[in-house]
Amino acid sequence: MATLKQVAAHAEVSVQTVSNALNAPHRLRADTLERVNRSIELLNYRPNRNARSLRTSAVELIGYCVPNWPHQTHLVMDQFLHALCAAAERTGRHILLFTAPPGVDGMPTYDDLHARRMVDGFVLSQTETHDPRHGWLKDEGIPFVSFGRVWKESTQPGPWVDVDGATGSAIAVRHLYDTGRRRIAFLGWPKSSGLAEDRVAGWRTACKELGLPTNGMAVRCREDSIEEGALATARLLDSGRDLDGIVALSDVLALGALRELTARGIVPGRDVGVVGYDDSPLAEVVSPGLTSLRQPMDRIAEELITILTGDQQPAERLLLPELVIRGSSAPG
Amino acid sequence: MATLKQVAAHAEVSVQTVSNALNAPHRLRADTLERVNRSIELLNYRPNRNARSLRTSAVELIGYCVPNWPHQTHLVMDQFLHALCAAAERTGRHILLFTAPPGVDGMPTYDDLHARRMVDGFVLSQTETHDPRHGWLKDEGIPFVSFGRVWKESTQPGPWVDVDGATGSAIAVRHLYDTGRRRIAFLGWPKSSGLAEDRVAGWRTACKELGLPTNGMAVRCREDSIEEGALATARLLDSGRDLDGIVALSDVLALGALRELTARGIVPGRDVGVVGYDDSPLAEVVSPGLTSLRQPMDRIAEELITILTGDQQPAERLLLPELVIRGSSAPG
Secondary structure, three states: OOOHHHHHHHHOOOHHHHHHHHHOHHHOOHHHHHHHHHHHHHOOOOOOHHHHHHHHHHOOEEEEEOOOOOOOOOOOHHHHHHHHHHHHHOOOOEEEEEOOOOHHHHHHHHHHHHHOOOOOEEEEOOOOOOOOHHHHHHHHOOOEEEEOOOOOOOOOOOOEEEEOHHHHHHHHHHHHHHOOOOOEEEEEOOOOOHHHHHHHHHHHHHHHHOOOOOOOOEEEOOOOOHHHHHHHHHHHHHOOOOOOEEEEOOHHHHHHHHHHHHHOOOOEOOOEEEEEEOOOHHHHHOOOOOEEEEOOHHHHHHHHHHHHHOOOOOOEEEEOOEEEOOHHHOOO | OOOHHHHHHHHOOOHHHHHHHHHOHHHOOHHHHHHHHHHHHHOOOOOOHHHHHHHHHHOOEEEEEOOOOOOOOOOOHHHHHHHHHHHHHOOOOEEEEEOOOOHHHHHHHHHHHHHOOOOOEEEEOOOOOOOOHHHHHHHHOOOEEEEOOOOOOOOOOOOEEEEOHHHHHHHHHHHHHHOOOOOEEEEEOOOOOHHHHHHHHHHHHHHHHOOOOOOOOEEEOOOOOHHHHHHHHHHHHHOOOOOOEEEEOOHHHHHHHHHHHHHOOOOEOOOEEEEEEOOOHHHHHOOOOOEEEEOOHHHHHHHHHHHHHOOOOOOEEEEOOEEEOOHHHOOO
């Protein structure tokens, strides 16, 4: 029986091209595909289905691209990866890590991994505004699921799992309300972030429902740093607004709030309740401990894997964050 | 020709057991192995070598266990994983992520992944005192390389790459000395940590060489938290020691030092120079920015992959950390 190599020699193409003709014909030019198919027929080549299914069944891998964005911190990435691996393993699969350039430049890497049958599909995360990956993978018919929505797209291509930031902020506001706070500020990021807009909207709605003031109570920080969180808190305090609660868009900003409050002799937890986002390792290393909205990593991972390994119906799962209560929001 | 399944049925064992008999016979009891081998012979079963080598050459994977230790933060894990993937990809390989219980309970997972040919070998990290993995893998003949030494072992089994913590501390001390500091304290962890001992020893040696005082200048923190770093700094300041420099064993402890100094009206960078360890995302989000000793992740990853994919000579690579200078150690 003819081998892949003989077919390649006959068609005057590379072995990879023959493999593509068999596994990813859409990646070849029409004339190349025709030439390869003619050689396959003439040489009576039969792909070794047994070998392939052996491989496929022995190595069921899901691709995950390790992000490398210098200006973004991934304080809970180890939690996410552990949950994702564990969920994949419960279905007999594993996670294959890879690197790729950001944006559309990375797509050949995704395509290649899939065409070479190294992975069955992909889990995307760190989605960005106008993220090109979703539409591209959908068009190519490559299975994927996204942790996070592509913000600013009216309808997102493909299935996704995300955490409901608006409701998260509302949970934080209500918790501060229940512990006696009535003037609750919000520390956010610039308007351009869809995630930030979602969270600030939840804060505003919850405050209005509870009859709490919102005017001048939301500050946009220029970046996600302790310094910016402290500056924003200082601005709020200097403006004469008599705060007793702060919801911050990140644990890093919340740490800035804690620092500024403490520097002014205001005791976090007793005088002002503070809540952060993500329940990162930072939340536990400060004193008082920082109350924070935790992303339910185990459930997120479970849903991602279930969707990806299931029948690929359009699936959208919006999960609730969990409030982890610590000293920074002790009853006031 | 007989299939694996027919052999399994004939020998009254699972397919996995037949696979083990072929790929990892040492894992079977002698009588089981004999029974399986008899069935293989009687049924004239031939493992499909072609299929296997196809798989092996198509999927060259290196296993890496995602740690899940609740009380340890992995603030630079994303940097490490990205560097490791990129280094593996330069050799045409990828990283397979998996989870395993800590300690010796995790060894069957490593064994199974290797026996099933899902990975060619392993990169270990987060090594612990008395870590059982190294000796176990070495005894099994499974290729591996360790990022980090097994502390308290006189000779560590197998190859490793590590960062020279003692020299790192010496670099920090010399930097503070060069910027005019003469009374340099050290914030460390409890004695039980080999890594901590290494770093404090480097601080002590460097101070002595420069004629700087060390008596009462090293404080052991009970845990790696901002609070403990602040308390240790307070203790040093209250004891009347006229500090002008602090080397902290971690960025988290260094953040505590920054907090306590600021709270007392002492300006970090101007009045007291502070240096942390690991150049985590924390170092950039505080103000002033924290000078910190960065682990050279790209080189670490490169060495790990070179050793693992090379000829497995005994290899030991001790790399130097790089001092990233920021405002916290501006010339005093």
